[in-house]
Amino acid sequence: MNTIELRDLCKSFGKNQVLKNIDLQLKSGEVTALMGPNGSGKTTLLKSILGLVIPDSGKILVNNADVKNDFHYRNLIGYMPQIANYPENMKVRELFAIVKDLRGHKEITDDELIDNFKLNEITGKNFGQLSGGYKQRVTGALAFLYHPEIMILDEPTASLDPLSSEIMRNKILKEKQKDKIIIISSHIASEVETLADRLIYILDGKIIINKTLKELKNGSQELKLGKTLTEILAPVLHNKKS
Amino acid sequence: MNTKILKYILLDLLRSKFIISYTLFLFLMSMSVIYIGHDSSKAAVSILNIILFVVPLVCIIFGTIHFYNSREFIEFLLTQPVARKSIFWSEYLGISGSLSAAFIIGAGVPVISAGINITGVYLLVTGTMLTFIFVSLAFLSSTINNDKVRGVGLSIILWLYLSVIFDGFVMMIFYMFRDYPLDKYIVALTSLNPVDLSRILILLQIDISALMGFTGATFQKFFGSITGKFISLMLLLLWIVIPAFISLRIFNRKNF
Amino acid sequence: MVRYSKIFIHIFIFTFLINNLCSGKDISVCSVRGYKTVKSALENSSDGDRIIIKKGYYRENNIIVDKRVQILGEDNPVIDLEFINQGFIVRKDSVIIRGLEIRNIKVSYVQDLSAIKIENSSGCTVENNILYNTFFALYLANSDNCLVKGNKITGFAQTESSSGNGIHLWKCNNIRIESNETSGHRDGIYFEFVTNTRILNNYSHNNLRYGLHFMFSDSNSYMKNLFSENGAGVAVMYTKNIIMEENIFTGNWGPASYGILLKDISRSVIRRNKFIKNTIGIFMEGSDKMNIEENEFRDNGYAVKVFGNCSSDTLIRNNFIGNTFDISTNSSRNENYYSENYWDKYKGYDMNKDYTGDVPYRPVSLYSMLVEKVPESIIMMRSFITDIIDFTEKAIPVFIPESLVDEKPKMILNEYN
Numbered sequence: 001m002n003t004i005e006l007r008d009l010c011k012s013f014g015k016n017q018v019l020k021n022i023d024l025q026l027k028s029g030e031v032t033a034l035m036g037p038n039g040s041g042k043t044t045l046l047k048s049i050l051g052l053v054i055p056d057s058g059k060i061l062v063n064n065a066d067v068k069n070d071f072h073y074r075n076l077i078g079y080m081p082q083i084a085n086y087p088e089n090m091k092v093r094e095l096f097a098i099v100k101d102l103r104g105h106k107e108i109t110d111d112e113l114i115d116n117f118k119l120n121e122i123t124g125k126n127f128g129q130l131s132g133g134y135k136q137r138v139t140g141a142l143a144f145l146y147h148p149e150i151m152i153l154d155e156p157t158a159s160l161d162p163l164s165s166e167i168m169r170n171k172i173l174k175e176k177q178k179d180k181i182i183i184i185s186s187h188i189a190s191e192v193e194t195l196a197d198r199l200i201y202i203l204d205g206k207i208i209i210n211k212t213l214k215e216l217k218n219g220s221q222e223l224k225l226g227k228t229l230t231e232i233l234a235p236v237l238h239n240k241k242s
Numbered sequence: 243m244n245t246k247i248l249k250y251i252l253l254d255l256l257r258s259k260f261i262i263s264y265t266l267f268l269f270l271m272s273m274s275v276i277y278i279g280h281d282s283s284k285a286a287v288s289i290l291n292i293i294l295f296v297v298p299l300v301c302i303i304f305g306t307i308h309f310y311n312s313r314e315f316i317e318f319l320l321t322q323p324v325a326r327k328s329i330f331w332s333e334y335l336g337i338s339g340s341l342s343a344a345f346i347i348g349a350g351v352p353v354i355s356a357g358i359n360i361t362g363v364y365l366l367v368t369g370t371m372l373t374f375i376f377v378s379l380a381f382l383s384s385t386i387n388n389d390k391v392r393g394v395g396l397s398i399i400l401w402l403y404l405s406v407i408f409d410g411f412v413m414m415i416f417y418m419f420r421d422y423p424l425d426k427y428i429v430a431l432t433s434l435n436p437v438d439l440s441r442i443l444i445l446l447q448i449d450i451s452a453l454m455g456f457t458g459a460t461f462q463k464f465f466g467s468i469t470g471k472f473i474s475l476m477l478l479l480l481w482i483v484i485p486a487f488i489s490l491r492i493f494n495r496k497n498f
Numbered sequence: 499m500v501r502y503s504k505i506f507i508h509i510f511i512f513t514f515l516i517n518n519l520c521s522g523k524d525i526s527v528c529s530v531r532g533y534k535t536v537k538s539a540l541e542n543s544s545d546g547d548r549i550i551i552k553k554g555y556y557r558e559n560n561i562i563v564d565k566r567v568q569i570l571g572e573d574n575p576v577i578d579l580e581f582i583n584q585g586f587i588v589r590k591d592s593v594i595i596r597g598l599e600i601r602n603i604k605v606s607y608v609q610d611l612s613a614i615k616i617e618n619s620s621g622c623t624v625e626n627n628i629l630y631n632t633f634f635a636l637y638l639a640n641s642d643n644c645l646v647k648g649n650k651i652t653g654f655a656q657t658e659s660s661s662g663n664g665i666h667l668w669k670c671n672n673i674r675i676e677s678n679e680t681s682g683h684r685d686g687i688y689f690e691f692v693t694n695t696r697i698l699n700n701y702s703h704n705n706l707r708y709g710l711h712f713m714f715s716d717s718n719s720y721m722k723n724l725f726s727e728n729g730a731g732v733a734v735m736y737t738k739n740i741i742m743e744e745n746i747f748t749g750n751w752g753p754a755s756y757g758i759l760l761k762d763i764s765r766s767v768i769r770r771n772k773f774i775k776n777t778i779g780i781f782m783e784g785s786d787k788m789n790i791e792e793n794e795f796r797d798n799g800y801a802v803k804v805f806g807n808c809s810s811d812t813l814i815r816n817n818f819i820g821n822t823f824d825i826s827t828n829s830s831r832n833e834n835y836y837s838e839n840y841w842d843k844y845k846g847y848d849m850n851k852d853y854t855g856d857v858p859y860r861p862v863s864l865y866s867m868l869v870e871k872v873p874e875s876i877i878m879m880r881s882f883i884t885d886i887i888d889f890t891e892k893a894i895p896v897f898i899p900e901s902l903v904d905e906k907p908k909m910i911l912n913e914y915n
Contacts (some may be wrong), residue, residue, distance in 0.1 A: 085314035
């Protein structure tokens with residue numbers, strides 16, 4: 001049973017306040033979808049958990065331990081960034097080797113994505129020769145490779161082709177069964193509907209919505225997430241304008 | 243320190259077209275200088291000019307650009323269970339190591355093949371130290387600036403400053419205070435610039451030093467003595483260490 | 499008139515020599531029998547005798563030669579002065595000393611002790627001697643018409659104050675100094691008040707101060723000598739009417755070393771010499787009406803340094819190759835004439851193919867002038883700022899003397915046959 005807890009998290013870049021007093025708790029067995037317009041702070045939030053962004057104030061606890069100045073906790077995390085880029089003369093195989101060197105304490109690797117993405121064929125290639133889609137597939141496969149307990153996926157299907165996106169979604173649904181914490185940021189309502197159990201909506205660095213999809217359905221059989229969101233957000237957006 | 247990352251970064255860089263062509267360039271330049279001219283002391287002077295001009299420029303520009311180009315990779319490494327400083331040092335040693343290797347092979351093979359002497363050793367030592375120094379400065383300007391264009395801009399300014407502008411100021415100071423005995427202050431002044439420090443160290447090795455006349459004798463006394471050489475090398479070392487550690491501090495607090 | 503008197507003197511000496519050869523007797527000195535010392539042989543000799551010293555080892559010193567004799571060594575007998583005193587003191591005309599090896603002269607701070615000293619004499623010859631571990635070696639004072647030839651003089655001078663000169667001439671006239679080798683002294687060859695003297699084919703090297711040093715010595719000529727690796731090169735001072743031809747000045751490296759230092763020299767010729775690898779090829783101070791022509795300056799720090807107090811000097815048809823600075827001056831005026839020199843730094847063109855560049859060449863760089871004004875700025879040598887300074891001055895000349903220019907720079911090396 002793993003937990004992630006954010007307490008009163010604040011972050012600004014210059015004058016721009018990106019995260020405002022974020023409080024959040026995540027627990028195993030749930031897929032959390034992070035939504036919000038561009039620049040609302042989704043990626044910053046995810047990067048704060050990963051330690052890429054260092055918060056100005058507040059705390060991040062992973063399994064009740066503060067992650068500040070620690071790096072061992074990242075053993076638990078698999079991360080798939082929006083854009084991936086690697087040294088151009090590095091071979092795919094070497095990137096796998098680095099990750100293995102850094103966290104190869106688990107004997108059995110999860111090669112499902114490697115197989116499904118057909119990555120075995122390109123391990124000898126340099127990254128300089130790979131297309132963006134292939135780089136993204138490699139990144140995805142790496143995120144799942146060492147059975148991480150916590151998955152952070154930043155728009156995982158954004159730059160994948162439809163087939164690979166489907167493979168990715170199926171993989172996420174499969175991992176969901178293994179009692180993991182999975183966080184996905186996404187712009188695609190339908191994707192969130194199929195994958196997520198909980199929706200967090202961020203606007204201007206604040207959490208506006210933090211509800212399970214069940215709650216959002218509000219008893220009705222079908223969820224039209226787009227419509228629901230528009231209804232909920234209308235007053236907020238109206239207030240912001242005035 | 244995690245040498246595993248360093249290994250892969252080095253592997254990547256040593257295969258890069260840039261490092262290979264830099265090696266070749268240094269090699270061809272040094273070879274032509276050594277084998278076209280007949281005078282070994284003149285060859286040393288020409289190689290000195292390459293070292294003072296090309297090495298700092300290439301190291302600071304390549305170091306800066308490479309840092310920005312590696313941003314996503316650094317980000318990727320940062321999400322792995324490794325300390326930030328390991329990643330920093332791996333990147334730093336990867337770049338400075340591969341550039342030094344290029345220098346030592348490119349300039350060292352011709353120099354050594356022409357016959358090893360103390361001047362050659364000095365050329366190689368100061369060239370390698372300048373490589374490390376300018377990679378340190380490259381890291382400083384890339385960690386200070388998030389924006390690539392500004393980072394490269396700052397690097398170019400740093401290079402210009404240390405290679406030309408600083409010397410211009412020194413010349414102006416010489417001229418303005420020409421009625422005062424300056425030699426002692428000059429020694430202190432030059433230690434503020436690693437390029438000058440390297441140039442003088444090598445210059446005093448070649449017999450051209452006699453040109454410096456009586457004023458040169460003061461410099462010779464300082465830079466020629468064991469203590470002076472030791473101090474100079476220590477100063478060059480400081481020029482490596484201080485910018486590197488400042489950029490490590492910035493790197494540790496940096497948001498990616 | 500002078501020439502006739504010279505010839506007369508020569509004939510006079512020659513007849514004297516013939517007389518000596520005919521009339522004198524041979525006295526031999528040998529360590530085993532007969533005269534065991536040179537001194538005893540001298541005491542029993544008379545004018546015109548030949549004293550023949552057999553191969554051997556003689557511990558003697560302070561040998562005064564006041565008879566017109568020939569002292570001849572057979573297979574270089576060694577005369578060891580054992581650092582007690584000096585060697586031969588000649589006080590008679592037409593003495594010949596030949597084929598000896600004289601060693602270990604005492605170092606004195608009071609007297610100029612030497613291996614062979616010739617005082618107030620005429621027509622003496624010192625030939626083919628080996629002078630080893632000397633203080634002063636050959637010392638000629640107030641003498642004339644002498645020949646110094648083929649001597650090999652080796653000293654081991656440590657400091658200037660405790661050392662003497664290899665060949666030292668004071669107040670002499672019409673001396674010939676030929677084919678000697680001198681090293682390890684304060685000055686290799688030293689002249690003071692010497693006139694009408696020829697110095698030919700000597701090799702003066704590794705002396706502490708000057709390979710050749712002369713003052714107040716007019717009308718002498720120096721030809722085909724090699725001066726190398728002397729502390730400060732060659733110094734020529736307070737003199738006029740000198741001819742220096744076909745000498746080589748090389749390897750004089752040091753903070754204050756020159757090929758030649760010219761100080762208050764006038765009406766002299768420096769022609770077809772080679773200046774190679776000297777800190778300064780020619781350093782001129784207060785010198786005028788000098789003809790410096792057809793010399794080669796190669797790989798020197800400064801080829802020629804001309805102080806502002808030099809005037810009416812001409813530098814023509816010289817070759818300047820691989821020098822750090824070709825001409826350097828401390829003055830913003832120029833009263834000397836430069837023409838038809840070859841400058842390897844010249845970047846001009848020659849449209850009419852007459853081997854003379856069509857644009858004048860300015861051999862002084864601004865940086866070298868700056869170094870003259872502020873010697874400390876030499877520490878900036880080989881930095882880019884110096885290139886920038888020189889480039890700017892070339893583009894917009896402001897500081898360099900307007901007339902310091904070679905109007906006819908050569909496109910190819912000047913040939914001297």
